[in-house]
Amino acid sequence: MTAPVTIVGAGLGGLTLARVLHVHGIPATVYEAEPSAEARTQGGQLDIHENNGQPALEAAGLTEEFRAIIHVGGAASRVLDQHGKVLLDEPDDGDGGRPEVLRGDLRRILLDSLPAGTVQWGRKLTGVRSLGGTRHELTFADDSTVTTELLVGADGAWSKVRPLLSDAQPWYSGYTFVETYLHDADERHPATAEAVGAGAMYALAPGKGICAHREAGGILHTYVELHRPADWVAAIDFTDAAAAKARVAAEFDGWAPELTALITEAGSAPVPRMIHALPDAHRWDRVPGVTLIGDAAHLMPPSGEGANLAMFDGAELGKAIAANPGDLEAALATHEAAMFARSAAEAADAHEILEACLGDRAPFSLIDFFTGG
Numbered sequence: 001m002t003a004p005v006t007i008v009g010a011g012l013g014g015l016t017l018a019r020v021l022h023v024h025g026i027p028a029t030v031y032e033a034e035p036s037a038e039a040r041t042q043g044g045q046l047d048i049h050e051n052n053g054q055p056a057l058e059a060a061g062l063t064e065e066f067r068a069i070i071h072v073g074g075a076a077s078r079v080l081d082q083h084g085k086v087l088l089d090e091p092d093d094g095d096g097g098r099p100e101v102l103r104g105d106l107r108r109i110l111l112d113s114l115p116a117g118t119v120q121w122g123r124k125l126t127g128v129r130s131l132g133g134t135r136h137e138l139t140f141a142d143d144s145t146v147t148t149e150l151l152v153g154a155d156g157a158w159s160k161v162r163p164l165l166s167d168a169q170p171w172y173s174g175y176t177f178v179e180t181y182l183h184d185a186d187e188r189h190p191a192t193a194e195a196v197g198a199g200a201m202y203a204l205a206p207g208k209g210i211c212a213h214r215e216a217g218g219i220l221h222t223y224v225e226l227h228r229p230a231d232w233v234a235a236i237d238f239t240d241a242a243a244a245k246a247r248v249a250a251e252f253d254g255w256a257p258e259l260t261a262l263i264t265e266a267g268s269a270p271v272p273r274m275i276h277a278l279p280d281a282h283r284w285d286r287v288p289g290v291t292l293i294g295d296a297a298h299l300m301p302p303s304g305e306g307a308n309l310a311m312f313d314g315a316e317l318g319k320a321i322a323a324n325p326g327d328l329e330a331a332l333a334t335h336e337a338a339m340f341a342r343s344a345a346e347a348a349d350a351h352e353i354l355e356a357c358l359g360d361r362a363p364f365s366l367i368d369f370f371t372g373g
């Protein structure tokens with residue numbers, strides 16, 4: 001094959017695919033809506049798993065670069081009740097099974113590993129149509145067009161490529177995560193820093209929780225997790241930082257102040273992340289010349305797997321294309337069959353994890369989940 005593979009979306013899925021193709025000598029072009037790599041902070045720490053994220057980075061030839069960005073000690077986790085009492089404390093055992101890295105660092109090592117010009121920034125896909133056979137025409141926000149022989153939608157939850165394959169639309173799961181940050185926590189908020197500990201902290205009750213992660217540099221990154229209808233979220237003016245913090249904190253009346261400080265003392269405005277999902281067993285019939293990876297294919301509630309799965313999809317698809325240069329339809333069929341089975345199982349697990357975190361038995365259900373009880 002000579003025409004470059006066309007990838008839409010420079011998230012972790014699309015970039016891993018581009019890199020694995022490059023390792024196999026196959027050119028790719030990635031069209032990304034954001035104007036540059038620095039346009040949006042890639043906040044958040046991800047644990048990279050032995051069974052999907054790590055093998056994907058190995059296929060990308062980036063294991064050494066990945067090892068260099070690990071946040072040592074960050075894999076510790078603890079579960080608290082709403083009074084701040086520690087119910088489970090699991091230190092980072094350092095066995096390397098789930099090392100933590102910053103999403104931005106991971107994206108950077110992938111970007112640095114690609115030939116210059118692979119990622120076309122500021123190219124927002126607005127429409128795509130079939131030209132017959134395996135060919136498609138992409139139209140971008142600047143009215144430019146590109147014709148492809150092999151198109152991969154790695155453009156996340158609201159994929160513009162997905163309608164070529166499926167009518168499915170993400171639905172609101174009923175959960176909203178409100179994101180906050182505390183900076184210089186060890187100096188400015190020592191009780192809160194102590195409560196969070198060295199890694200991840202989950203303070204949970206039925207229907208709500210405060211979950212924080214210690215990031216490098218004394219940063220505490222929090223997701224306030226709430227089971228609430230969409231109109232509850234819509235009624236909060238998140239552009240008014242003080243009012244939004246007060247409104248979200250009001251949901252935690254009576255909780256330990258070192259926990260609610262993760263909301264009330266946040267350095268910037270809280271950001272709501274309404275959690276959407278595609279149907280658990282989302283799949284489609286083969287359409288020549290196009291496929292999906294990552295959230296575009298299998299958006300599911302956060303379970304610590306989404307970014308890992310996106311990278312794994314990218315690596316597996318890259319390997320399948322490299323193994324079948326003369327029969328790309330066979331490569332896409334192989335990729336899709338394996339991805340459908342994998343993501344259906346992971347989506348079921350994701351619902352179980354959400355239930356363990358915020359269901360009627362929280363926080364004890366999460367302790368059972370961690371301890372196999």
Ligand SMILES: Cc1cc2nc3c(=O)[nH]c(=O)nc-3n(C[C@H](O)[C@H](O)[C@H](O)COP(=O)(O)OP(=O)(O)OC[C@H]3O[C@@H](n4cnc5c(N)ncnc54)[C@H](O)[C@@H]3O)c2cc1C
Nearest residue numbers: 009011012013033125155156294295304305306307308310
């Ligand atoms: C609150 C929250 C916490 C999470 N925590 C974790 C975690 O701890 N661990 C984990 O593994 N996963 C986690 N996830 C899931 C994870 O973030 C996603 O599954 C993962 O980012 C999917 O990667 P992707 O490459 O498929 O898509 P994305 O990361 O969404 O990347 C898609 C890219 O496509 C671009 N794009 C979109 N539309 C267009 C367009 N029209 N034209 C061009 N480009 C476009 C976007 O700008 C973006 O760069 C979390 C998710 C949420 C919401």
